[in-house]
Amino acid sequence: MAEHIGIVGAGYVGLTSAACFARLGHRVTCVDSAESKVDELRRGVVSIAEPGLAELVAQGLGDGTLTFTTAQAELHGADLVFLCLPTPPAEDGRPDLGVLERVVPQLGRLLRPGCVVVTKSTVPVGTAARLPGLLGRTDLPVAANPEFLREGHAVDDFLHPDRVVLGTDPPGSAAASRVARLYEPAGAPVVLTDSASAELAKYASNAFLAVKLSYVNVLAELCERSGADVREVARTMGLDARIGPEFLAPGPGWGGSCLPKDTSALLHAADSAGVDFGILRDAVRVNARQRARVVR
Ligand SMILES: NC(=O)c1ccc[n+]([C@@H]2O[C@H](COP(=O)([O-])OP(=O)(O)OC[C@H]3O[C@@H](n4cnc5c(N)ncnc54)[C@H](O)[C@@H]3O)[C@@H](O)[C@H]2O)c1
Structure with a gap:
């Protein structure tokens, strides 16, 4: 079933995920706060060197399955939203979740009930469990779906992963099944686990x-x-x-x-x-x- 997928952050992970989900037949809205990046992507200009990525972006733009925007409001109708935001190290080595902590409450004010919110960023144990509080909502199921792609092989790794990891509490929830269905074409083993184990x-x-x-x-x-x-x-x-x-x-x-x-x-x-x-x-x-x- 084709879903409306929202991607937040059009970097290595977000852009690859957006282009690949569009390739798999979904409608994808990709949001990034960098206007210049969004302008380029709308014109099909892909600044990261990933084999096959520019072609997938061109295909998605051409058939209308992939759109780029700076307006989070365009995620309003999304069925699932993937957070692909940066989590750089802070000075003490701890991941800096500042961007995620700013964006998630904004999403909480606009997503429609039932939308699944998924962390694809690399985040510390306990982050998925904190999402309902950050969203300020209890009607948005959450899942942890860490990404394992390698730079330089991003498209191939996304479409042919060794495994897909889906953490929800409890494991294997309805939200996990919805996310798992997106990856079915990959035919990879799916690890249905709790969110802390997925994150770790x-x-x-x-x-x-x-x-x-x-x-x-x-x-x-x-x-x-x-x-x-x-x-x-x-x-x-x-x-x-x-x-x-x-x-x-x-x-x-x-x-x-x-x-x-x-x-x-x-x-x-x-x-x-x-x-x-x-x-x-x-x-x-x-x-x-x-x-x-x-x-x-
Ligand atoms: N690069 C990799 O190989 C890789 C692999 C697996 C997992 N990860 C993880 O995935 C996450 C993202 O990594 P990346 O390499 O894609 O980062 P990136 O820096 O390439 O991309 C992040 C994107 O988020 C955008 N952004 C920043 N603030 C925003 C906001 N408020 N709203 C919307 N967009 C915003 C930036 O403009 C940028 O385009 C990190 O947690 C990283 O650790 C990265």
Whole structure:
């Protein structure tokens, strides 16, 4: 069934989601506060380099299934609204939810009853549970649907995900089923869980990849000093199905827009909960040392 989907935030995650949902046959209204970005997108100008994205945007604009606007009011009739807003790290490493906390109450004043409000942004545990309070409404079901796409592979990852995670309280609610239906064409495993587990799963996945990379970078140092070839060691490890070959290439240290921010957020969450996440702290420390080592 075609739905009217609202997307808030037309960045990597929001624009990809908007264009892909339109491609899957839904009517999509994509809202962004940046006027210049919305002007460009209306003309089909896509400023992020994602294979296939400009073509999907052009197709959606052409057949009228995809529209861009700065006016939140155009989300009034939406069946589901996905929050794809930035959650950058604050100075102490905690995710800054300022934008989300400003936008959600505005949405609460305009969405029609029954509209499902979904967090696609990477947000700390407890965010979905806070949404009804922020919305000021109890007639808007909420769900956590963290996004796992990689920059540079965004369209392919969105259309062919390894898994879809849907967190609602209780798990598998009617709202979760409505969101799950949108992803049916992907044929991916769907994890129907509670919202806290869905939110934590996103941080846990990225932090685990960071630990894997730091592990192989320390291993590279040991190989250098012991006459082994780290590429051979990593290749051998990667052939073990329990380990897998991904994220085993030694390098200058991990970076990008997600791993540093998500490891900091998870460390902050662990500290706040009184949990000593030493292995993750070490991965961050090793990464800083690796960067310094490469610069030397
Ligand atoms: N980039 C990735 O690879 C990736 C992958 C998975 C998850 N995420 C998460 O998804 C979320 C969004 O990330 P992104 O990379 O798409 O961010 P982004 O910075 O590319 O896009 C955010 C968009 O939100 C818009 N925006 C800001 N304030 C707004 C407001 N008040 N109203 C409407 N629009 C507003 C900005 O103009 C921008 O276009 C973050 O939580 C991020 O951690 C990102």
